[in-house]
Amino acid sequence: MTIVANIFRSSVANAIGIGISAFVQLVSVPVLASAWGPEVYGTWLMLTTIPTYLALTDLGFVQAATSDMTMKSAKGEKQAIVQIFSSVFALFVAFAVIVNVVVAAAVRIAVLADVGWVTDYQLYLHMLAxxxxxxxLSRVNLAGFRANGMYAAGTVSYDTLVLCEGLLTLLVVTLHGGFAAAISTMIVGRLLNMLLLYALLRRRLPWLSYDMEAVSWAELKRLFKPAVGGMAIPVSLSFTLQGTVVLVGAVISPAAAAIFTPVRTISRIAIQLVGIVNRATMPEIAHTLAKGDRRKISxxxxxxxxxxVFVLVPAGIVFGFFGDRIVSAWTRGIIQPDRIFVAAMAVSMVLHGGWYLVSNMLLATNSHGDFSKIMILSAPLTVVLVYIGAxxxxxxxxxLATIACEAFCVAGALFALRRTPFNPAYERMASKKDNLGR
Structure with a gap:
């Protein structure tokens, strides 16, 4: 199958996934805000940042492993793929145990210290952990699909199961379910996701399984550097996307968080649209780079x-002018954001989308080292500027604070791109360096 056909199939799969995600987000805001009210809904938004933060315990291993397995798939190295697949799963099981123990200890200490907020929500904190x-753990199955030429099948299957999870959760809430019932539904849905996706993976690729005898700490050590480097990107995203919600809720009010989140959700639709094709190109980039095809990489x-140029910028202009009315209509008038605030968020959206495209290209080939260092600097910068801005x-x-942070990331992404295999001059510089070394 040609690269164009692969990208098309993967793009269609991503489009379905984006549509599913957008549908759940679009439906969840009015449903949850109506069922619980703005204050309780704002609290829910703050609580549900926890899964995003704790997911960072993968230390970037999912993306690093996916990229590495994709390049090994191009060379037909099945046993190496099984080693990576099994090793990363074993590592995540260990991470999961540690994370839950740490959360349990932290909650217990907070309760003993009579921290009121934690005491009120301690059950939900344990459940969300x-x-x-x-x-x-469910992401490892998805990595197995994507690295072995089944990006479309894996993506559609995974996202469909996530849709079922989301819709069932919303149904529980409409039937007057509280936080505990909603999170319990999410847990059951994710367990089914893991079991069904693994069964499908084994059916399509009988040779790929979780083999504890194949677990190799040497493989994990080899992936450690690109994995930790890749972790800087989701960490920064988490501070920008989820951390901002917490800061807005804490510094301004939970009601302000309920305004901020829908505006940002709508603004990110364009980023998700470009991500449809952008993410579809990632395995092809890894494949072509492994084979050294410079023309196709270009x-x-x-x-x-x-x-x-042709999607992000026009989308930013449209959202800047009409975003406030779109959000108001979407939430049935419950949430009415300020027009200047929406226009500023539109600028932030375009900048964010720009560096997001570059970062995925770098991650696809595990050549994101320099960009990761820049992203580490952006994380505290985001926290400080958002706090001051709020x-x-x-x-x-x-x-306005997010605009400054996103601009910093754009500059960093362009700088990092110059020092990777995507730049033809980089190969010449590397060749000269090797010759000098000899």
Whole structure:
């Protein structure tokens, strides 16, 4: 199958996934806000940042393993793939145990110290920590599909199961379920996701399984550097996306968090749209780089540049002018954001989408080392600027702070791209360096 056909199939699968995610997000905001009210819904948004934070315990191993398995798949190295697949799963089981123990200890200490907020929500914190563990483990199955030429099948199957999980959770809430009932539904849904996806993977690839005898700490050690480097990107995203919600809720109010989140959700639709094709190019980039096909790599880079120019920028303009009315109509008038705040969020969206495209290209080939260092710097910068923005200018101040942070990331991404195999001059510089070394 040609690269164009592979990208098309994977893009269709991503489109289905984006549609599912957007549908759940679009439905969940009015359903949850109506069922629980803005204050309780704002609290839910703050609580459900926990799975995102705890998912960072994968230390970037999912993406690093996927990229490495994809390149080994191009060379037909099945036993090496089984080693990586099994080793990462074993590592995540260990992470899951540690994370839940640490969360349990932290909650207990907070309760003994009479921290009121934690005491009120301690059951939900334990439940969300367990759900986070299942989310982490379920990603390994998806990596197995994507690394072995079944990106479309794995993505559609995974996202369909996530849709069922989301819809069942919303159904429970509409039947007057509280936080405990909603999280319990999420846990059951994720368990079914893991079991069904693994069964499908084994049916399509009988040779790929969780083989504890194949677990290799040497493989994990080899992946450690690109994995930790890759972790900087989701950490930064978490501070930008989830950490901002917590700061807005804590510094301004939970009601402000309930305004901020829907605006950002709508603004990210364009980023998700470009991600449809961008993520579909990732296994092809890894494949072509493993084979050294410079011409095809250049074509894939140009394709991603076109996504930024012809999709992101026009979408930002449309959202900047009409985003406030879109959010108001979507939430049936319950949430009515300020027009200036929405316009600033539109600018932030375009900048975020720009560096997001570049970061995925780097991650696809485990050549993201320099960019990771820049992203580590962006994380504390985001926290400080968002806190200042929220304190001084409330939601508009938050939006302006995110613009500054996203611009910093764009500059860093372009700088990092120059020092990777995507730049033809980089290969010449590396060749000269090798010759000098001899």
């Amino acid at each position: 367990f759900y986070s563990s299942l989310t982490l 074509q894939l880079v140009l394709l991603n540049c076109a996504l930024a 304190s001084i200018g409330e939601l508009t101040g938050v939006a």
